[in-house]
Amino acid sequence: MILSDIDLINKAQNGDESAFNELVYRYDRTVLSIALKYVNDRDDAKDIYQEVFIRVFRGLKKFQFKSEFSTWLYRITTNVCLTFIRAGKKQTMMRIDNDMETEAIDNIAGTDDESNSPEEFLLRNEFISNVNEALEKLSPKQKMIFILKHFEGYKIREISQMLNSSEGTIKKYLFEANHKLRDQLSELYV
Amino acid sequence: MDHKKYKEWIQLFLYDELTQKEKDELNNHLNDCNECNAEFEKQKRFISVLKNTPLSEPDQNLLSEARREFNAALKVEKTKRSSFSFPKINLSGFFFSPFRIAFNGAAVLAIGIFIGFLLFNRQNEITIPLIEEENSLASLEDKTQITNLRFIDQDPSDGEIEFTIDAIKPVHVKGKVSDPKIQNILTYSMLYEENPGVRLNAINLIKTNTVPNKDDEIKTALITVAKYDTNLGVRREGLKLLRIFSFDAEVREALLYILLNDENSAMRIEAINSLKEISEKGYSFNQQEISAFRENINKEENNYVKFQIKNVLQENKNEK
Numbered sequence: 001m002i003l004s005d006i007d008l009i010n011k012a013q014n015g016d017e018s019a020f021n022e023l024v025y026r027y028d029r030t031v032l033s034i035a036l037k038y039v040n041d042r043d044d045a046k047d048i049y050q051e052v053f054i055r056v057f058r059g060l061k062k063f064q065f066k067s068e069f070s071t072w073l074y075r076i077t078t079n080v081c082l083t084f085i086r087a088g089k090k091q092t093m094m095r096i097d098n099d100m101e102t103e104a105i106d107n108i109a110g111t112d113d114e115s116n117s118p119e120e121f122l123l124r125n126e127f128i129s130n131v132n133e134a135l136e137k138l139s140p141k142q143k144m145i146f147i148l149k150h151f152e153g154y155k156i157r158e159i160s161q162m163l164n165s166s167e168g169t170i171k172k173y174l175f176e177a178n179h180k181l182r183d184q185l186s187e188l189y190v
Numbered sequence: 191m192d193h194k195k196y197k198e199w200i201q202l203f204l205y206d207e208l209t210q211k212e213k214d215e216l217n218n219h220l221n222d223c224n225e226c227n228a229e230f231e232k233q234k235r236f237i238s239v240l241k242n243t244p245l246s247e248p249d250q251n252l253l254s255e256a257r258r259e260f261n262a263a264l265k266v267e268k269t270k271r272s273s274f275s276f277p278k279i280n281l282s283g284f285f286f287s288p289f290r291i292a293f294n295g296a297a298v299l300a301i302g303i304f305i306g307f308l309l310f311n312r313q314n315e316i317t318i319p320l321i322e323e324e325n326s327l328a329s330l331e332d333k334t335q336i337t338n339l340r341f342i343d344q345d346p347s348d349g350e351i352e353f354t355i356d357a358i359k360p361v362h363v364k365g366k367v368s369d370p371k372i373q374n375i376l377t378y379s380m381l382y383e384e385n386p387g388v389r390l391n392a393i394n395l396i397k398t399n400t401v402p403n404k405d406d407e408i409k410t411a412l413i414t415v416a417k418y419d420t421n422l423g424v425r426r427e428g429l430k431l432l433r434i435f436s437f438d439a440e441v442r443e444a445l446l447y448i449l450l451n452d453e454n455s456a457m458r459i460e461a462i463n464s465l466k467e468i469s470e471k472g473y474s475f476n477q478q479e480i481s482a483f484r485e486n487i488n489k490e491e492n493n494y495v496k497f498q499i500k501n502v503l504q505e506n507k508n509e510k
Contacts, residue, residue, distance in 0.1 A: 002443070156207055
């Protein structure tokens, strides 16, 4: 049967490796998604993913169900992201990964849809690049909160649990992020 | 007039974060305030533009790579800890018998990684003493690969230094496929080998000699492979081989998991066929299992799978 998180955690705490794997695989796409949006670099996102789940592995034994597992996991994820320092890499602005670019071009090649024309594609990439550039200029917390709210769709209440901050604080960061982004991207939407 | 508050509320409104009372208050304000109305339109455009700007989402390749790298890191992590025990795969016999002369491939001798986590709560790292034993390093042999040198004492002032290394040594193995020790190695390879071709070979070799219903460790490993391996071919072979075991609760759970979660329709077809077989043998699914079937009917895209789920539900209904 499909086991609940609680069952899986109990099993994993007793050394059941497959239960631990299942817990990881149940949530890892979201963790990777948050990490990738935050660092905008595939290798860095993998590093964050690894660090997050190693911390989960280390901490699971002591997990006491005082919060949802997912809340705890995403709290670890946001902490790791916020403290992440790129090792030996330049601070990158958004770049369209080569693989992703190739894939996107391949997709375009197979369709007559005008909305996916190469011009549209380049324009879109430039647009994404601008958005990421603007995101890079936010403080780490502003950026994280904006990503969680806008791109991942979490409720403010959930974000406050993840970041262990009050809802008022989250709103404050969100407003600041919104304000800064609007300033920087004004040409794109006005 | 507190425009600041309403401007903030506009943002919250567009994220559906206002209470009904706040929404009504905002609406009333917008009806009377041109400034905030303009702000509302601006913010709406901004949010809409951003909504059409999807940032990078992880693709399957990235996810697979992340999982693979994490599994490797986890192995190392496990060597540092003994609090998590992994009783399912036990290779102790292999490592502490004359049999260890074999294992064609990169069996990890190094100690720190392999022995520590797989088997006992032993000292995880082996240090190579350079004291008076001229041949201690030579004993590592020519083909041994040395990696991950970590200094403990790199101060040569007293004439000595101390460090640890990981030594990876190829060993040659020859033995009967029915030998439990060989089966253990194959099981381990099926789960942890990096190359999917090797994992697939391991499953195929296990297939030739698995004793149905007796090899619990193999069954558990096959369940893990069928559910989680990143390679479709490996997952599918794992699932096929799982059919030789009795369809106990553990296997049924795995089949349902695959039916509900695997993105590949061939896997779901394989899973539903097995579940149908279970049903035909007269097994009555419990309420939780029935709910899982029902949940899947609504989201299943493959018509054959959908049809078979309906059949299973019908059969189950008739049984009762």
